[in-house]
Amino acid sequence: MVTLDKIVQFAKSTGFIYQGSELYGGLANTWDYGPLGSLLKKNVKDAWIQKFQRETEYNVLVDTSILLNTEVWKASGHLGGFSDPLTECKACNQRYRADQLIESFDSNVNADGWSTDQMYDYILEHKVKCPNCGAHDFLPIRKFNMMFETHQGVVKEQADQIYLRPETAQGIFINFKNIQRTTRKKVPFGICQVGKSFRNEITPGNFVFRTREFEQMEMEFFVKPGTELEWFSYWKAFCMDWLLQLGLSAKHLTFDDHKPEALSHYSNATTDIKFEFPWGSDELWGIASRTNFDLNAHQVASSQNLEYLDPETNEKYLPFVIEPSVGVERLILAFLIDAYDEETLESGDIRQVLRLHPKLAPYKVAILPLVKKLHAEKAKEIHKLLSKYFDVVYDETQNIGKRYRRQDAIGTYLCVTVDHDTESLESVTVRNRDTMAQERIQISDLRNYIEEKINY
Numbered sequence: 023m024v025t026l027d028k029i030v031q032f033a034k035s036t037g038f039i040y041q042g043s044e045l046y047g048g049l050a051n052t053w054d055y056g057p058l059g060s061l062l063k064k065n066v067k068d069a070w071i072q073k074f075q076r077e078t079e080y081n082v083l084v085d086t087s088i089l090l091n092t093e094v095w096k097a098s099g100h101l102g103g104f105s106d107p108l109t110e111c112k113a114c115n116q117r118y119r120a121d122q123l124i125e126s127f128d129s130n131v132n133a134d135g136w137s138t139d140q141m142y143d144y145i146l147e148h149k150v151k152c153p154n155c156g157a158h159d160f161l162p163i164r165k166f167n168m169m170f171e172t173h174q175g176v177v178k179e180q181a182d183q184i185y186l187r188p189e190t191a192q193g194i195f196i197n198f199k200n201i202q203r204t205t206r207k208k209v210p211f212g213i214c215q216v217g218k219s220f221r222n223e224i225t226p227g228n229f230v231f232r233t234r235e236f237e238q239m240e241m242e243f244f245v246k247p248g249t250e251l252e253w254f255s256y257w258k259a260f261c262m263d264w265l266l267q268l269g270l271s272a273k274h275l276t277f278d279d280h281k282p283e284a285l286s287h288y289s290n291a292t293t294d295i296k297f298e299f300p301w302g303s304d305e306l307w308g309i310a311s312r313t314n315f316d317l318n319a320h321q322v323a324s325s326q327n328l329e330y331l332d333p334e335t336n337e338k339y340l341p342f343v344i345e346p347s348v349g350v351e352r353l354i355l356a357f358l359i360d361a362y363d364e365e366t367l368e369s370g371d372i373r374q375v376l377r378l379h380p381k382l383a384p385y386k387v388a389i390l391p392l393v394k395k396l397h398a399e400k401a402k403e404i405h406k407l408l409s410k411y412f413d414v415v416y417d418e419t420q421n422i423g424k425r426y427r428r429q430d431a432i433g434t435y436l437c438v439t440v441d442h443d444t445e446s447l448e449s450v451t452v453r454n455r456d457t458m459a460q461e462r463i464q465i466s467d468l469r470n471y472i473e474e475k476i477n478y
């Protein structure tokens with residue numbers, strides 16, 4: 023498997039991901055997505071929306087606010103009891119989130135849902151080592167709230183303190199009634215959302231795996247109580263299929279079903295999809311059956327009835343919910359890791375090729391004039407034609423072999439070359455990134471041809 027350093031270097035040199043604020047010496051653990059990275063991000067989000075919302079009969083999409091009334095966070099438990107467990111190495115003063123420290127010590131352990139006492143006992147009993155200095159001594163666990171604070175209003179002293187959301191889910195729960203009423207959806211149905219979340223993580227790191235600003239893709243799927251475990255299995259399989267369809271390797275993916283004693287108090291089933299990252303197996307996607315915990319909490323705190331009236335049975339109830347929640351950047355890292363390849367050709371040359379699924383490839387097509395002086399005009403015409411439908415790139419510098427290699431390395435799925443026969447035959451050659459095979463295609467068939475090849 024490719025190393026993390028290699029991926030970081032590759033992402034930077036090709037224009038996928040740069041260090042944030044680099045010009046000013048950087049801002050730790052922030053990352054900027056360049057021309058390729060922003061397209062990859064867009065494609066990951068599109069692929070998720072396509073399969074989780076557009077192509078299902080059940081789901082709708084929303085886009086709720088990052089800033090919410092503070093009462094929401096009191097009701098959800100984010101302000102108060104739910105703060106994260108912080109510990110500190112006595113020798114080097116490095117701070118850790120206790121559950122993450124335990125899980126990085128032994129990736130077979132899942133500390134979600136453990137009490138602080140359980141975590142501290144584990145750290146002492148198993149002589150957990152500080153990843154920074156190797157010492158075994160840690161301070162007792164304290165609670166630390168990871169929500170970013172800010173102020174609403176012009177004069178800071180008088181302004182109300184508010185928070186940046188640490189997850190997108192609460193925006194969905196507090197709109198449950200609005201959405202159900204306006205869409206007239208019947209249970210079971212789901213609400214999907216893609217958006218930024220913020221957590222003042224104690225130990226961000228591993229490139230874009232854990233950052234303080236990130237994007238989540240979350241679905242809250244509302245079901246009749248009693249049917250939740252069937253739906254939990256359904257979405258569990260659905261999430262895994264989605265990853266496999268998009269080209270992640272089955273041997274790098276596992277389910278980590280939480281044992282009953284490790285479940286959060288409101289959950290009756292939880293699993294993580296774990297991916298084999300270069301540093302070990304780690305959480306990619308959390309999927310939880312959350313009962314009616316969230317709707318109930320908001321119903322109590324807002325004194326509003328959030329029950330659903332079943333039109334067939336006239337029963338009133340608070341639906342139970344299944345929540346698959348995944349981070350866009352973690353997915354991007356996994357896709358880059360599995361797609362990165364250095365292939366040895368028959369000639370002995372090494373070909374760097376990014377085997378991203380065509381749906382995810384930043385550019386679907388590169389348009390290349392064989393000889394700039396002779397073919398640029400026609401190539402630009404084709405570029406204009408195709409750019410209406412696809413993300414395409416035009417490249418006329420250096421010889422054609424080098425240009426093919428450059429496109430292979432950034433994952434461009436097809437190369438369209440305009441050559442000596444293009445004018446007379448109204449056709450171009452199309453080269454496939456993975457097989458390197460070339461075909462002659464009529465310009466008038468090009469759009470359909472590409473569409474078929476990248477169909478997802």
Ligand code: ATP
Nearest residue numbers: 223231232233234236305306307308347348349352
């Ligand atoms: P972890 O234990 O890795 O911090 P979590 O269990 O706190 O994750 P959830 O609250 O379940 O995470 O969030 C759901 C998903 O959001 C995670 O599976 C992950 O893909 C993504 N995610 C959470 N925190 C971060 C972060 N700081 N940076 C990037 N992605 C994140």
